[in-house]
Amino acid sequence: MERLSLQQYIFEVVWPAFVTTLQIMFFTVLISFFVGMVIAIILHVTRPEGLRPNRFIYRTIDVIINLVRSFPFVILMVSLIPVTRFLTGSSIGVPAAIFPLCVSMSPYMGRLIQSHMDEVSREAVEAAKSFGASTFQIIWHVIIVESIPGIASVVCFATVAALGATTAAGMVGAGGLGNIAIRYGYNNFNDQIMYSTVAILVVLVQIIQLIGNAVYKKLR
Amino acid sequence: MIEIQNLCKSFGSLEVLKNISLSIRTGEIYGLVGRSGAGKSTLLRCINGLESYQSGSLKIDGTEIRDLSKQQIRELRRGIGMIFQQFSLIERRTVYQNVALPMRCWKYDKQTVDKRVRELLELVDISEKIDERPSVLSGGQKQRVAIARALALDSKILLCDEATSALDPKTTRSVLNLLREINQKLGLTIIVVTHQMSVVREVCDTISILENGKIAAAGDVKEVFLQKPDALLTLLGQERMRCPDGGGTYSFLLAEQQLDLIPAVYNRYGARILSTGTSAYKGEQFTEVTVNVKNENAAQLKDLFAKQQLLWHAVREAS
Numbered sequence: 457m458e459r460l461s462l463q464q465y466i467f468e469v470v471w472p473a474f475v476t477t478l479q480i481m482f483f484t485v486l487i488s489f490f491v492g493m494v495i496a497i498i499l500h501v502t503r504p505e506g507l508r509p510n511r512f513i514y515r516t517i518d519v520i521i522n523l524v525r526s527f528p529f530v531i532l533m534v535s536l537i538p539v540t541r542f543l544t545g546s547s548i549g550v551p552a553a554i555f556p557l558c559v560s561m562s563p564y565m566g567r568l569i570q571s572h573m574d575e576v577s578r579e580a581v582e583a584a585k586s587f588g589a590s591t592f593q594i595i596w597h598v599i600i601v602e603s604i605p606g607i608a609s610v611v612c613f614a615t616v617a618a619l620g621a622t623t624a625a626g627m628v629g630a631g632g633l634g635n636i637a638i639r640y641g642y643n644n645f646n647d648q649i650m651y652s653t654v655a656i657l658v659v660l661v662q663i664i665q666l667i668g669n670a671v672y673k674k675l676r
Numbered sequence: 677m678i679e680i681q682n683l684c685k686s687f688g689s690l691e692v693l694k695n696i697s698l699s700i701r702t703g704e705i706y707g708l709v710g711r712s713g714a715g716k717s718t719l720l721r722c723i724n725g726l727e728s729y730q731s732g733s734l735k736i737d738g739t740e741i742r743d744l745s746k747q748q749i750r751e752l753r754r755g756i757g758m759i760f761q762q763f764s765l766i767e768r769r770t771v772y773q774n775v776a777l778p779m780r781c782w783k784y785d786k787q788t789v790d791k792r793v794r795e796l797l798e799l800v801d802i803s804e805k806i807d808e809r810p811s812v813l814s815g816g817q818k819q820r821v822a823i824a825r826a827l828a829l830d831s832k833i834l835l836c837d838e839a840t841s842a843l844d845p846k847t848t849r850s851v852l853n854l855l856r857e858i859n860q861k862l863g864l865t866i867i868v869v870t871h872q873m874s875v876v877r878e879v880c881d882t883i884s885i886l887e888n889g890k891i892a893a894a895g896d897v898k899e900v901f902l903q904k905p906d907a908l909l910t911l912l913g914q915e916r917m918r919c920p921d922g923g924g925t926y927s928f929l930l931a932e933q934q935l936d937l938i939p940a941v942y943n944r945y946g947a948r949i950l951s952t953g954t955s956a957y958k959g960e961q962f963t964e965v966t967v968n969v970k971n972e973n974a975a976q977l978k979d980l981f982a983k984q985q986l987l988w989h990a991v992r993e994a995s
Binding site: 582588589593605 | 724750753754756758761767768777778835
């Protein structure tokens, strides 16, 4: 491969990859957040001491979550290729990367959000019951409201995790910064590219964390 | 009117309530007292359906709670407010939003909610904190907000689960005064679960003492405190006073304006005064006097009790 100038690298290689990474990250977190919220609510409500205990639903989701979480991400991604292809029409590109990322992230977020929901004071829930709130109203007005700071920190945490997974997704043709680091950096013996990509990732993680902390502080 | 008959409840093989029977009159303040684990909180939670019961009957104004559907239980709870030891406010909402929440759940319109919230915060005397979060309030203030919230839906019954146990004595008194005030102003029936005997004397009209899931003693507060059944002494951590062997020993309760009866009892009937103690019931001072009289004077003394309409109790009858 012909060597490109640094300027070309930055504008023709790194910048588009950076945009791709942000896209993948954004949509992954967005979708996983909603799916995760649904999972968290179901787990929270059906857990043994929940609002509507249901052993069967709880155990089933629990097992599925553990199953998904026990796959290393790259393996999960490869095993999902047929499904991904069916859903997005391709096994490479941005949408094809988002799907497996969501499959991996959603249960993760669900679990983390649930743990914050479980920490909402039992008495606050009981108080809501005592004035006749419905299960839906309790979830909406008490449990979600009280766990918002926790949910925010989960989203921040998941964004960082998604960024890491995005780079792994880059290995299987999704593009993005991970792809650059591997292809132009590692495989091409170009330390400059590899480490500058890493530097971008480091800065990105710092920014996410700073925003996350600020949001958490404001919400508390 | 709440009528409980032969109520039994168990968690698995653990019986927590055994054959509880009691009735609570509309407009009174009823105390359920006992040590922790005696079952009093569970009994309280049966009243608004937060706990179910296995057998027996619990009727509020003639409606059996166990027969109600989920929706009916929600309707029932609408008329029953509840406050808790840890206040259980929503920390991330302001005082205003906390008090408004029950009305929002029941779809009251905005203006009604706004008007009612302000009225209630006025009633519990905490209007100046309307836009604060609970985290900046003191314990007493939080409990006032919780009371306002519990009254938001025009409840007829208020359940208090150890509502003052996390408060210091001075704050406890102010919250209890508020409870007494709303009991009188709104004619609310209040059921108080507590292990603090001072609370019982301060607000209750009638009490039941629970021991291991059973009612060990019950009755009018002053009578129970005068009769001192074993269950009460256990709760107070007191020893039973030793009674002189001869004659009759009687305890009686005097209101403040009746105190001059003490020398009369002493002079006329040659009574030996064994003990006196002062305590307040619902804010009124009473003096409890225990005397020992010779057998031949006992009848006359009892005549005096009757004539003065005193509350009295024979610790040991004269022979």
